[in-house]
Amino acid sequence: MTDQDTLQRFLFDGTDIRGEISSLVTSYQTIVAQQKYPDAVATLFGEFLVAATLLSATLKFPGIVTIQATGTGPLKTIMAECTQGNKLRGIVRGDLEAAAKGRSLKDLLGNATLAITIEPEGGERYQGIVPLDAGNLSKCLEFYFNQSEQLATQIKLSSDLKTASGVLVQQMPSRQSREKIDADWQHVSALMDTLKPGEQLGLSHSEQLFRLFHEDGVRLFEPQHLNFFCSCSRQRTEQALVSLGATEIRGIVEEQGKVSITCEFCEEQYEFDTQHVEEMFNPDKPTLH
Numbered sequence: 001m002t003d004q005d006t007l008q009r010f011l012f013d014g015t016d017i018r019g020e021i022s023s024l025v026t027s028y029q030t031i032v033a034q035q036k037y038p039d040a041v042a043t044l045f046g047e048f049l050v051a052a053t054l055l056s057a058t059l060k061f062p063g064i065v066t067i068q069a070t071g072t073g074p075l076k077t078i079m080a081e082c083t084q085g086n087k088l089r090g091i092v093r094g095d096l097e098a099a100a101k102g103r104s105l106k107d108l109l110g111n112a113t114l115a116i117t118i119e120p121e122g123g124e125r126y127q128g129i130v131p132l133d134a135g136n137l138s139k140c141l142e143f144y145f146n147q148s149e150q151l152a153t154q155i156k157l158s159s160d161l162k163t164a165s166g167v168l169v170q171q172m173p174s175r176q177s178r179e180k181i182d183a184d185w186q187h188v189s190a191l192m193d194t195l196k197p198g199e200q201l202g203l204s205h206s207e208q209l210f211r212l213f214h215e216d217g218v219r220l221f222e223p224q225h226l227n228f229f230c231s232c233s234r235q236r237t238e239q240a241l242v243s244l245g246a247t248e249i250r251g252i253v254e255e256q257g258k259v260s261i262t263c264e265f266c267e268e269q270y271e272f273d274t275q276h277v278e279e280m281f282n283p284d285k286p287t288l289h
């Protein structure tokens with residue numbers, strides 16, 4: 001795999017179908033290294049992470065896309081988040097030991113729903129929820145696009161323990177005749193169906209697209225770099241503490257001498273002593289340093 005941690009757009013000459021292709025190596029490995037994930041969990045998590053990159057690329061404005069599965073199985077949550085600027089983070093919560101026996105999506109998450117949340121920068125957040133019962137994540141995401149956005153979409157996701165790779169093709173609004181739109185879509189969609197996991201994980205983006213669409217005039221755009229980046233900060237942690245209320249936080253400080261918070265996404269530690277906590281709840285009161 002030569003296209004490590006990059007996302008590329010592509011278009012088909014003469015049609016109104018667009019595509020995105022993405023591969024994660026270092027970013028994926030950095031994220032899964034934060035916990036001891038069983039192989040089946042790490043692999044599924046890889047699919048979520050790469051799917052988040054493909055969805056973020058469909059945004060037409062600065063913002064964040066989050067894909068979150070909530071389940072009743074050993075895993076309670078799988079969440080992946082990607083900004084339009086290609087910063088990626090994610091988390092899995094649940095009983096990882098119990099999940100080690102699972103293989104399928106159903107084994108790992110039980111009865112699950114999938115929430116797709118779009119947060120435009122400074123705008124209203126939008127959420128769509130679909131059942132996660134199609135057997136795999138890509139089918140559920142395709143269902144989401146067909147239902148919520150009414151855009152014919154096809155997605156292929158593959159992941160092993162080293163690489164997570166995905167490709168998305170989507171019908172754009174078009175002024176072409178219905179017959180031509182349908183014929184173009186059926187053609188592209190049938191070729192997409194032939195893409196194998198080994199090809200997704202082993203071939204470069206241009207090799208994959210050549211293998212699929214070499215007769216279809218595909219234009220592949222410049223690669224954009226993707227990386228793991230956690231958006232946590234001391235200030236955001238403070239805001240979260242303030243929202244819990246003065247009584248609770250003062251109680252913790254009295255008992256333990258400080259409040260210590262570890263970010264679930266990146267393991268960064270934030271500590272607040274008595275003085276910090278008082279400043280947090282009385283921001284206007286001048287303090288001596």
Ligand SMILES: [Zn+2]
Nearest residue numbers: 230232263266
């Ligand atoms: Zn963090």
